Amino acid sequence: MQKNLTMIRSILFFLFFAFNVQAIEFKGSFSQGGLITGKVDQNLKVTVDGKEIKVNNDGYFIFGISRNRVDPIKINIRGKIYSKDFVKKISKRKFKIQRIDGLPKRKVSPNDEDMKRIRKEGKLISIAKKENSDLSFFFQNFVRPVDGITTGVYGSQRILNGKPRRPHYGIDIAAPKGTKVKNSNSGKVLLSNNDLFFTGGTIIIDHGHGLISIYSHLEDLYVKEGDFVKRGEIIATVGSTGRSTGPHLDFRLYCRNIPVDPDLIIPKN
Template sequence: MTYPGSIGYFLLPNYSRNTKIIVGVNGKKYEFPVVFKKAYFAIPYGAKGTVAVSLKEGEKNLFLKLIPVKEKKYRISRIWVKERKLTKKLIERIKKESTLLRKTLTSVTSKKFRENRFYSPLKKLTITTPFGAKRIINGKKRSIHWGIDLKAPLGTPVFASLSGRVVLARDFYYTGNTIVIDHGLGIYTLYAHLSKILVKEGQIVQAGQKIGKVGSTGRSTGPHLHFGIYVNGIKVDPILAFNLRSL
C-alpha cells in the first residue's frame, strides 16, 4: 500500500546520466535524478488519489505508472514553548539555516550505504509526535511536523540509521544541535535537538554507530529525538521507511 511519505525505487541496470524519475502530484512535478542502477523517489506529503510516476531519458518517455495513494489522516499536535523575540539578526540566521538545509537535502551524490534497511536511531522507539502531524504552537497554526519525535531520557545514545557521510553537525535555531547524514542517491537522515554531537562534518559513519546524545536544544519542550528522512528534499515518513522489506 502506498501512502504520502512512502519511498519507491526503480532498478535500472542500463541507466544513463540524463535519466530522471518524475512524480506528478496534484498538478505539481517532482524530479529525482538517476545516478545509480537503483534509483529512489518519494511520494510527497499531501498526495491524494492517483500519482503519476514516470521515467524519462532526456525528453524521451521510458515508463509511466499510475499509483493509487491511500489517504491518511494526520493528528493535530499542540505544543507550548518559550518564544524568543525574533530580531533582525535572528531572522537572518533562520533564513540562512533554512537555505543551507534545503540546498544540502536536495544534493544527489554517489551511493554511500551498504545496508538493505534503515536502522532505528534509538534502541527503543516511543513515538510522541508522528510524521505529518499538524503543528499548533502556542495556539497558532504552524508548519507540518516533518519527521517523528521519539521520547527518550536526556543523554540517551543516538545511532546512525544508515552508513554515510556527515554533511552537517552544528547548532540550528529551531532544531538545536543537529546532524544530517548523506547516504547517497538523494537519501538523507536528520537528527535534531541533541544534547551532544559526537561526530564532525565530513566524517564517514557506519549504520548503528553512536553519533550523538538525546537532548532538548533548539525549540523543544523536553528531551527527545526528532528524526527525519529525506529523498532529494522530499520528506519521508520514517515509520514507512523502517517497514520497507528492502532498501
C-alpha cells in the first residue's frame, strides 16, 4: 500500500513537471499601444481575451494592446492535456495633446465630393487592416524606416486648425523631401497608391498574422501591390503629400486592426 502511494506520488510529480515546464516567452511592452510577440512549444493553442489567435509552425504568435485599454489582458495557452492562464496588467500612459495649424481647410473639413473619395479610400485601407495572412515575418526585428527628428508621437490627441480630431496613431519622422524610405520588415505589399486624400502617397505592407505597416505622405513609390519586399529594402521617398504641413514620414503599425506604438517596436535614431 505504502509502496503504491509512493509510486502514485512520483507519477503525479512527473506529470506536474512534464506539463508545467512548458517554455512560454513574451516579448514586448504590456502597456497601452504595446505589441506582444510570444513563443510557445509547438502544437499549443493560444487564446487572447477568449479568442484563439494564429500560432506559426515555430510556435510564434502576436497581439496588440489598444491605446485606451485599461483591463488586464487574459492569455490562455493550452494543449491536449495542458492549460495555463496568464493575466497581464496593462500599464497606463499619458498621451500628449498636439495642435497643428495651417492645414488647408478642405483637408480638415472635407466637402461632399471629398467625403465620397474618403469613404472609398477608407474601404481600401480597412481591407488591408483586416489582413491576417500566414506570412511569418511579424516576430522578427523591425528596422527604422527613416532617420530624422520625431515630430509626432503615437496616441496624441489632435487638434487640427482648432478642431478636435481622432488621436494620431503614427509616429511622424521629419526628413528632407526625397529621403529614402526603408521597408521596416519583410512582407508583401498590400496597397501602393500615390494619391490618397489624407495620407497622400501610401504603402501598406503585410508582415503576417495581422501585423501590417503603413507609410504615408510619400513622394515616389517604388513598389506595387503584390510585390514581396525584404526588410531594409528602399520602397519610397519622403514627401509631403496628402494632409501634411511639411516633408515627413508617418509610420504606423497595426495588429489585427489595433494601432500599436511604433516607438515601442522600432529602434531609435
